[in-house]
Amino acid sequence: MTEQPAPRAEGAAEAPGLSRAQRRLRSERRILEAARELFARQGFERTTIRAVAAAAGVDPALVMQHFGSKQGLFTQAVRVAVPESPAAQARDQEQVVDALLGSLGLKLDGLPASSLAMMRSMLTHPEAAAHAREVLEAQISGLAEATAGPEARARAALLMSITVGVAVCHQLLALDSLRGTPQDRLAALLRPALRALLDEDPG
């Protein structure tokens, strides 16, 4: 019927058996989770603190209290264990290719929300761009070290660019032509291209 006017959910009545610290932690997690999802879907600028708070079932001011500012919330939401270079412990080129395809989110069920949030905002939000550059350059370094050979860094940069491109088109733009193809087929088609960038040939 008529919607209950939110019975003054004092943040207390629900979840009866939790301590104050536990409830605080639970709120923080809920906010972070909601923030990641919204940042991943709409990017930094279109995501409002009010929307995050509403999605988390919480007052906007609480978000400020926990994370200091919208930027602080974004930083926390995006900062997760920085994925080590996809080729950290790869022994041969085939393992490098496997690692790259894995980091694409083609295998498994997509990339984590935090990664999507960073990617979604990296073209419009300066801090996200800086973070993206940092992460990508680090991965390129690892990749270049693993591949060696002439122009290793340029090759590695192109490999990461390809990864970014496929991730962007598939996960963020959701191109039908990509979504309509099974992920293992995409990986299979992509594999020779990645191999071609790893091979040393007389250019």
Place this chain on the structure above:
Amino acid sequence: MTEQPAPRAEGAAEAPGLSRAQRRLRSERRILEAARELFARQGFERTTIRAVAAAAGVDPALVMQHFGSKQGLFTQAVRVAVPESPAAQARDQEQVVDALLGSLGLKLDGLPASSLAMMRSMLTHPEAAAHAREVLEAQISGLAEATAGPEARARAALLMSITVGVAVCHQLLALDSLRGTPQDRLAALLRPALRALLDEDPG
């Protein structure tokens, strides 16, 4: 010295010999040019009409009068002759590869501001995303038709994804590892990878 308090540049004193229609057109062009540059640099949401107007040396209200709304301005700024599929009149695979590398902005001196504006905003602005999908799918169709072979559409989609990825990383993120490599070298390194996606091999 102290800056002149803008001597009431009535839009008339300057450019003495132009007719009203000519001045109107000149204003429109200036606004569009400023808009393209700002949209390309900061994306849709961070670009304000006030900033565009200031960059064009014009009152914000004039922008509204010319383009109706911020969205209208963006649409006009981004709508340019849709680039025909990079492989429209390609005869063999090598010409397809050339066309792809060309549409990357690696050759010449980068992509036009209108393309950069669309790319910059395509992850955060729904209209830009729709436009990007439309353009990319069209190019994929043309590419798939030119390449034929098994799974042609998936291959074409991956080719466009690679193009997008390199363009994003090079033109928008400005990754040092890419900017530090001559563009012809990047093209040369990329070529075998693109070829690998065009070749039909038993997968």
Place this chain on the structure above:
DNA sequence: CAGTTCGCTCAACGAGTGTAGAGCAATCTT
């Protein structure tokens, strides 16, 4: 040269944003 047109600016509104401070009520302490 008088009257009209119109490109343009000025000033302002209303909505939405990030953010800060006061206060409540449930939990923790003694």
Place this chain on the structure above:
DNA sequence: AAGATTGCTCTACACTCGTTGAGCGAACTG
């Protein structure tokens, strides 16, 4: 059980944004 602590909400401020309508003055028309 009384007091101190604190997670949380309410209210509101200051600001910026897109957008609008009135009006000015130069360019056009006769």
